[in-house]
Amino acid sequence: MAQRLEERILEYVKQHAAEGDPQSVVDHIDKYCSQNEWAMHVGDEKGLILDQVVKETNPTIVLELGTYCGYSATRIARLLKPGSRLLTVEMNPENAAVAKQMIQFAGVQDKVEILEGSTEVIIPSLKTKYGVDRVDFVFIDHFSERYTADTKLLEECQLIKKGSVLLADNVVFPGAPDFLEYVRTCGRYDCTYYPSHLEYSDKLDALEKAVFKGP
Numbered sequence: 025m026a027q028r029l030e031e032r033i034l035e036y037v038k039q040h041a042a043e044g045d046p047q048s049v050v051d052h053i054d055k056y057c058s059q060n061e062w063a064m065h066v067g068d069e070k071g072l073i074l075d076q077v078v079k080e081t082n083p084t085i086v087l088e089l090g091t092y093c094g095y096s097a098t099r100i101a102r103l104l105k106p107g108s109r110l111l112t113v114e115m116n117p118e119n120a121a122v123a124k125q126m127i128q129f130a131g132v133q134d135k136v137e138i139l140e141g142s143t144e145v146i147i148p149s150l151k152t153k154y155g156v157d158r159v160d161f162v163f164i165d166h167f168s169e170r171y172t173a174d175t176k177l178l179e180e181c182q183l184i185k186k187g188s189v190l191l192a193d194n195v196v197f198p199g200a201p202d203f204l205e206y207v208r209t210c211g212r213y214d215c216t217y218y219p220s221h222l223e224y225s226d227k228l229d230a231l232e233k234a235v236f237k238g239p
């Protein structure tokens with residue numbers, strides 16, 4: 025029995041999902057976490073909303089804050105057009121190691137780059153170190169206490185431009201009240217609220233989309 029929850033999830037996927045099939049990987053993570061052990065992936069219900077926003081945005085450069093086991097990175101990457109890239113930031117090295125294997129097993133490794141470290145250090149280095157000019161879509165799913173600071177950092181680093189889309193998980197539970205207040209009142213975003221439920225649970229949660237209107 026693998027020691028860590030995240031390693032048990034990866035083991036289950038490797039033993040039951042179809043290698044090279046991102047949908048199968050996503051489905052098996054959802055199956056394991058709804059039947060065996062809860063884990064903090066965005067999940068299948070909020071995942072369908074994420075899919076819809078990714079499809080309508082059709083992004084070339086995606087930034088994800090909070091990789092965890094690679095569930096949403098796999099979910100997003102499966103929808104990206106050839107030549108597009110997903111950069112995902114994870115500060116926990118053990119989770120990053122699991123995510124790397126999960127993404128490899130799903131066969132989306134050519135589109136996904138895992139950046140190990142904290143967002144406040146990595147975001148300011150995206151232009152110089154990772155050759156990013158702008159990000160078209162940002163999935164914010166790391167720590168709700170960092171949502172606002174990291175959104176402001178993306179603005180200050182001029183990484184988001186007019187039309188860039190932010191999508192934040194957990195704005196109801198655990199909750200991101202200051203983030204909602206910021207994007208809804210600063211005047212620079214068009215916001216949409218998507219009520220849903222906490223992953224693998226009937227507790228209420230929601231996603232907030234914030235489309236940048238420019239500085």
Ligand SMILES: O=c1[nH]cnc2c(O)c(F)c(-c3ccc(F)cc3)cc12
Binds near residue numbers: 066166167168193223
């Ligand atoms: O820390 C998190 N980062 C990113 N996403 C999360 C999440 O989707 C959660 F449900 C939760 C969560 C954790 C414990 C609970 F009891 C409920 C939700 C946490 C996170």
Ligand SMILES: [Mg+2]
Binds near residue numbers: 064065066165194
């Ligand atoms: Mg989340």
